[in-house]
Amino acid sequence: xxALRLKKGASKKSAYDLxxxxxxxxxxxxxxxxxxxxxxxxxxxxGLFSGRGYNIDSLTVAxxxxxxxxxxxxxxTTGTPAVIEQIKAQLGRIVPVHEVHDLTVEGxxxxxxxxxxxxxxxxxxxxxxLRLADIFRANVVDSTLESFVFELTGTPDxxxxxxxxxRPLGLGRIARTGVAALSRGK
Amino acid sequence: xTRQMTGANMIVQALKDQGVDTVFGYPGGAVLPIYDAIFxxxxxRHILVRHEQGAVHAAEGYARSTGKxxxxxxxxxxxxxxxxxxxxxxxxxxxxxxxxxxxxxxxxIGTDGFQEADTVGITRPCTKHNWLVKDTDKxxxxxHEAFHVATSGRPGPVxxxxxxxxxxxxxxxxxxxxxxxxxxxxxxxxxxxAITELAEMIExxxxxxxxxxxxxxxxxxxxxxxxxxxxxETNFPITSTLMxxxxxxxxxxxxxxxxxxxxxYEANMAMHDCDLMINIGARFDDRITGRLDAFSPNSKKVHxxxxxxxxxxxxxxxxxxxGDVGHVLEDLLKVWKSRGRKTNKGALQQWWSQINxxxxxxxxxxxxxxxxxxxxxxxxRLEALTKGMDRYITTEVGQHQMWxxxxxxxxxxxxxxxxxxxxxxxxxxxxxxxxxIAHPDAxxxxxxxxxxxxxxxxxxxxxxxxxxxxxxLILNNERLGMVRQWQELLHxxxxxHSWSESLPDFVKLAEAFGCKGIRVSDPSELDAAIQxxxxxxxxxxxxxxxxxHENCFPMIPSGAxxxxxxxxxxxxxxxxxxxxxVLV
Ligand SMILES: Cc1ncc(C[n+]2csc(CCOP(=O)(O)OP(=O)(O)O)c2C)c(N)n1
Ligand SMILES: [Mg+2]
Numbered sequence: 211x212x213a214l215r216l217k218k219g220a221s222k223k224s225a226y227d228l229x230x231x232x233x234x235x236x237x238x239x240x241x242x243x244x245x246x247x248x249x250x251x252x253x254x255x256x257g258l259f260s261g262r263g264y265n266i267d268s269l270t271v272a273x274x275x276x277x278x279x280x281x282x283x284x285x286x287t288t289g290t291p292a293v294i295e296q297i298k299a300q301l302g303r304i305v306p307v308h309e310v311h312d313l314t315v316e317g318x319x320x321x322x323x324x325x326x327x328x329x330x331x332x333x334x335x336x337x338x339x340l341r342l343a344d345i346f347r348a349n350v351v352d353s354t355l356e357s358f359v360f361e362l363t364g365t366p367d368x369x370x371x372x373x374x375x376x377r378p379l380g381l382g383r384i385a386r387t388g389v390a391a392l393s394r395g396k
Numbered sequence: 397x398t399r400q401m402t403g404a405n406m407i408v409q410a411l412k413d414q415g416v417d418t419v420f421g422y423p424g425g426a427v428l429p430i431y432d433a434i435f436x437x438x439x440x441r442h443i444l445v446r447h448e449q450g451a452v453h454a455a456e457g458y459a460r461s462t463g464k465x466x467x468x469x470x471x472x473x474x475x476x477x478x479x480x481x482x483x484x485x486x487x488x489x490x491x492x493x494x495x496x497x498x499x500x501x502x503x504x505i506g507t508d509g510f511q512e513a514d515t516v517g518i519t520r521p522c523t524k525h526n527w528l529v530k531d532t533d534k535x536x537x538x539x540h541e542a543f544h545v546a547t548s549g550r551p552g553p554v555x556x557x558x559x560x561x562x563x564x565x566x567x568x569x570x571x572x573x574x575x576x577x578x579x580x581x582x583x584x585x586x587x588x589x590a591i592t593e594l595a596e597m598i599e600x601x602x603x604x605x606x607x608x609x610x611x612x613x614x615x616x617x618x619x620x621x622x623x624x625x626x627x628x629e630t631n632f633p634i635t636s637t638l639m640x641x642x643x644x645x646x647x648x649x650x651x652x653x654x655x656x657x658x659x660x661y662e663a664n665m666a667m668h669d670c671d672l673m674i675n676i677g678a679r680f681d682d683r684i685t686g687r688l689d690a691f692s693p694n695s696k697k698v699h700x701x702x703x704x705x706x707x708x709x710x711x712x713x714x715x716x717x718x719g720d721v722g723h724v725l726e727d728l729l730k731v732w733k734s735r736g737r738k739t740n741k742g743a744l745q746q747w748w749s750q751i752n753x754x755x756x757x758x759x760x761x762x763x764x765x766x767x768x769x770x771x772x773x774x775x776x777r778l779e780a781l782t783k784g785m786d787r788y789i790t791t792e793v794g795q796h797q798m799w800x801x802x803x804x805x806x807x808x809x810x811x812x813x814x815x816x817x818x819x820x821x822x823x824x825x826x827x828x829x830x831x832x833i834a835h836p837d838a839x840x841x842x843x844x845x846x847x848x849x850x851x852x853x854x855x856x857x858x859x860x861x862x863x864x865x866x867x868x869l870i871l872n873n874e875r876l877g878m879v880r881q882w883q884e885l886l887h888x889x890x891x892x893h894s895w896s897e898s899l900p901d902f903v904k905l906a907e908a909f910g911c912k913g914i915r916v917s918d919p920s921e922l923d924a925a926i927q928x929x930x931x932x933x934x935x936x937x938x939x940x941x942x943x944x945h946e947n948c949f950p951m952i953p954s955g956a957x958x959x960x961x962x963x964x965x966x967x968x969x970x971x972x973x974x975x976x977x978v979l980v
Contacts, residue, residue: 249528250516261521292708299705305525305545305580 238267238288239314240321240391241298246306247273247281254304255283264289264297268323268366270388280308286366286389313391321391325369326351327360331380339379346372357382403532403563404429407496410539412439413572416467418458418833419443420451424471426498426511429563443833443862446854448475450826452482452553453852456491457830460813461788463616465492465546466830472498473511476557477518481820483553484522488817489639490614492551494542495523501561502530515557524552530559532567540575549582550703551614582702586719586727593715594674594698595732601672602743603695603750604632607655607684610639610816611677611701611721613809619722620809623676624648626725630732630739633751635663637678638801639816646805652751656684657952658798661759661961662751664950667692668958669750675699677721680711681817682979690957700724759950760802762964769919771796771871771942774926775803778841778869781926787811788831788840792824792848795877795948800843822851825868829855832864839867839930846872846899846939856909859935867929868937873944874899881947902939909937917941954979 245251252271259266268286273279287297294312301310313319327348329339332355343350343360346368352359357380362372366389373384401409407430411419420443423431434442445451448470455466470479476497486493500509516528525545527538538556546554598604606627612619620643627634627650634644635655644651653660655667664686667673673695678684680699685691688710697713699706700721707716717724732738762772789804790813791797797814806812813831815823828842842849849870859866879894906913912932916925922940929936949964 250520253517254520257521292712296705296709299707299709303703303705305578308579 235290236288237291237294237314238286239294239312240319240389241285241287241301242311242313242391243283243285243301243307244274244309245281245283245304246308247279248306251281251306252283254306255285255301258300258304259287259297262296262300264293268388270390284389284391311393313393316393317396318394319391320394321365321389322363323366323369323387323389324361324363325372325384325386327362327373327376327384328357328382329360329376329380330357330382332356335379339376342372342375342379348372399569400566401569402429402433402566403535403558404433406532406536406567406569407539407558407563408433408437408440409569410536410572411467414540414543415464416440419467419469420445420454420458420830421469422448422451422471422475424475424498424511426472426475426500426560427469427496427563429560430469430496430498430558442469443829443858445826445829446857447852448478449481449822450829450852450855450858452479452486452493452495453820453823453826454830454833454855454858455493455495456482456486456489456823457790457813457827458834459491459493459830460613460827461810461831462834463810465494465543465551468493468495470495470497471511472500472515473513475511476513476515480518480522481818483519483555485815485818485820485823486553487522487524489815490551490610491553492546493553494539494546495553495555497555497557498563499528499557499559502559503561505559515555519555522553523555526555526557528557528559529562532562532565535562535567536570537575540570540572541578544578545580548580550611583718584702584720584723586700586717586724588727588731590715590717591724591727592731594717594728595735597672597696597698597715598630598632598674598732599735599738600740601632602740603666603670603747604630604672604674604744605652605666605670606632606634606674606676607636607667607678608634608640608643608676609637609678612640612643615677615702615720615722617809619677619720619725620644622722622725622729625729629729629737631741631744631748632674632739633666633748635659635666637681637684637816638814640678641801641812642806642809645807647807652755654801656681657686657954658802658948658950659952660802661757661950661963662754664952664958664961665754666751670695673697675701675713676725677701679706680709682710685711686952687955687957692958757963759961759963762946762949765943766919768943769917769922769940771799771873771946772803773919774869774871774922774940774942775799775843777922777926778843779804781923781930782839782841785839788813788828788835788838790814790824790827790831790840790842792842792844793819793821793878794845794848795873795881795946796843796845796871798878798948799871804843821845821848823848825849825852825866826855826858828866828868829859829862829864832859832866833862836864840865841867841869844868844870845877846870846874846902847876847896850900853905856906856911856935856937860910863934865932865934865936867935869926869929870902870937870939871942872899872902872939873942873946875944877946878948880945884947885953902937906937909935911935911937913937913939915939915941
């Protein structure tokens, strides 16, 4: 039937070389987990990602139900479709995780992030920064004679775009919250 | 009916409520109040081990052989860190354990106090779940929840870290039934539409194989019974992973032997060539699949598993069924019977004649010797001399472990305790202690390699203290045999550090511990030596000197597919290609 012996030097592929048929398809998914707000729960979620080699692009967490001690963890992650499925299954296995939602596939959702930008400049740059901030509907939350702090809420793309525009105008430090997301309607 | 009591008394009370009869442990400063509470009662027996790793493996042996969770009690700091290997072992083999660790008092946590370690941090990745209890009022609730988590769904080890002040303080005891076990309720019933689809596949399959695993054992005796029924009623061949041995009896007609890296030729060939693979409670481990892109290329694959994360983790399956294998098998048999108990008998007959051709290769044959004991021969003789006995086998890790799996037959579940997922040398001796404590009158044999055995040999002291008549059958090749085999196969026979130049005299060691020692090196004296070991009413260490250079075959070299097995007579040099060599 089949070879009992291996030819000497026969070349064999290692299982680690094997390509997932979808390996080239890297998707970005936004996952929302409802978890017990107890000590160490975030460490469990993060430990899962680091321990199994998954990516975290963004992570936000805050308590959403004080009485029930529940928090919502929003994670933006990337991976092949198979890896995304594994991530969801593994998250679901964590004992204090009650629900796992893949907002990317569960219909429409809204995603927002809040960012603060400090922009240094005087003269024309200062005027241009203010004008662009107005177009992006960013608020000025602090100002000195040489700087502004803008507050901007929007999708991560919008925040990236604003940062790109501010860079030549004297962009200093940025603080971003990471994505909070919710499905529409329902 | 709630009651006030100290945390320490609460722990003992909660264990009693959970039906615990045995605790494996080792005392220290941070658990003294609990030991004091244990001292003042007689319902729970405490087994004093010699090392905390031993406590955890003993509890695993207890759990695996009884189907009940194993319980461990250790102190903070080094007590807890010594338990880590055992916890990881239990996690990978899905063994239910509840491990209680002492901790420095709450007001000292974070100060680098004496014997303080971040136990929940260290053990988070090697437990199914863990808790740090800072409030005595919550202690009994957490303990009851811990038993629920450890034993439901896919079982596993859990750990409760209990600061010393929480043990001393008074609190309100909440009895077992009064505790909300939380939202943790894994699905046990399988989807009936999927089960019906499987019944249809069973009716049509031409070359089916049942591939069963440790999940069947974990599901309980009923699941093994149903598995037997499925195979016997359909006449489907059945193979099993290392962890699943005994679920289907080795003497059963449809048994084609263990599969995987050191599995039987017929089992692996049947896996490769089948058209329907029914995975019941196994997880497509890399020891089983071999090269993934060549794994059973032409089959429809069905996977029954209680853990949704096992589905499609490494092998994409055509039909997943999430549920407890016992429940799913019961429903499957009902559906299949109600549809008229059909199978494709003609095709099955051809498939069996193909399998019988593979069987005829006699892949387990080896070159016998009249001068040296072959390890395979030693196990054949153990098998023959214990035939018909209700026998429990544990093993260490290495060649001897694989030979034990190949040459011993298991007729029932819960009789075979081995470290599968983690491959922990030093597992077998403490596990055999745990098994013997649970089954005081049964024959318990640890099939060991000399190197593994030395890793936890201190547990002989435990066996002697508790008069546990465990039999340690050391297949002594004076080598780290499995390492030596790999060095021969893929490192140009450069035997780097794969033997120890000074082994103890195992017979004198037996005497030093206070048990019986037997040495045998002549094949003609082997039977008498084994019989002497079996007949002796107490623990025995048997130093069985075996061939030093024997290799374990058949073998699927790493990076090779199932149908490219190395057999006993094959040339083994350079058998593994350079890309396969990076695999373990
Ligand atoms: C704790 C631990 N360390 C190292 C290994 C790697 N290892 C696997 S088998 C083996 C040799 C085992 O030797 P022995 O117990 O004498 O068994 P044999 O293979 O000779 O039968 C080693 C070192 C392991 N599995 N576990
Ligand atoms: Mg050895």
